[in-house]
Amino acid sequence: MSDAAKSEMGQPSLPLATDARFAILRNCTRVWAVASIHGDAERLAALHAAMSERFEPGDKIVYLGNYYGHGGSIIETVDELLRFRRLVLAQPPYTHPDDIVFLRGRQEEMWRKMLQLQFAGDCDEILDWMLKRGAAATLEAYGGREQQARAAISEGLLAVSRWTGQLRQAIRAHPGHNEFMAGFRRAAYTEDGGLLFVSTGLDPVRPLADQEDGFWWNSQGFASLSDAGYGGFAKVVRGFDPAHEGIVETQSTLSLDGGAGFDGVLNAVCLTRGGAMVDQLCV
Structure with missing residues (x-):
């Protein structure tokens, strides 16, 4: 049917x-x-x-x-x-x-977008939007800092990509967390x-x-x-x-x-x- x-x-x-x-x-x-x-x-x-x-x-x-x-x-x-x-x-x-x-x-969706920030059209605007809606706590939990993100954005997309790569490494440092996100x-x-x-x-x-x-x-x-x-x-x-x-x-x-x-x-x-x-x- x-x-x-x-x-x-x-x-x-x-x-x-x-x-x-x-x-x-x-x-x-x-x-x-x-x-x-x-x-x-x-x-x-x-x-x-x-x-x-x-x-x-x-x-x-x-x-x-x-x-x-x-x-x-x-x-x-x-x-x-x-x-x-x-x-x-x-x-x-x-x-x-x-x-x-x-x-x-929605928090996991924002975190996914945070880890792909280099692909956002306006990195500063998207970052502001996510931080105001709770993503700041997740960023801090995995060792990220807003100031580091702002500095990377000012340098360009390659720097933002390096910054998100560091966040991914921080996630992998916690056993099971990367697999948890993937599921x-x-x-x-x-x-x-x-x-x-x-x-x-x-x-x-x-x-x-x-x-x-x-x-x-x-x-x-x-x-x-x-x-x-x-x-x-x-x-x-x-x-x-x-x-x-x-x-x-x-x-x-x-x-x-x-x-x-x-x-x-x-x-x-x-x-x-x-x-x-x-x-x-x-x-």
Whole structure:
């Protein structure tokens, strides 16, 4: 059956299974979804401790992006994410690596652009824009300095390229961090089309495969899904809300951001593949 036919029947039109930008959660009964962390390693460790007591064989985990930015413990946050992943994968029965998904949030998207700053049209303007939106904390965490970036920009693109190369070397100095960045997905969904996980939002009129930056910046698009839903999914779940309003559920959506990294709390929920909330953590 064609994707168009599925859409007419109320089932989601999904990206091809070979599209590595998206994660597919297979043989799914329960999924844990973790809200934006923003460098709050202490709350993340507490959340993991509580989750480990409630985790059941076969559970999946989707981290909904924004591990970087704002908070003061970004290196420690990534280390804790990698530690808990190893712990879960080591528990019998065997958990497949694809059952633990890390989505790319707006902070990770900005960090990706920071590492490619030499390709920006106006390096100074792009740098200003990112630093004002939380990327300064990530830059400092990996040993970068705004003054160094400004000096490189004044010298020209070759100097900027050398500067971003130094940032990449700093990332590689932390075991697992480079591989962590390389594994980010844009969105995740259950293979039956029941649940869709995004970082911030999406464009309600675009197919999933054509969302582009909407996953990180279209929070208004997410708000418009509260009644109409999107693409036949039973529930669309996001991790970042610019207003940090906590766990907010509507008929078709679930927003989790409690303000971790902004002196707020870190939320996680456990969902059935039909979208029912069966457990909830708040630390």
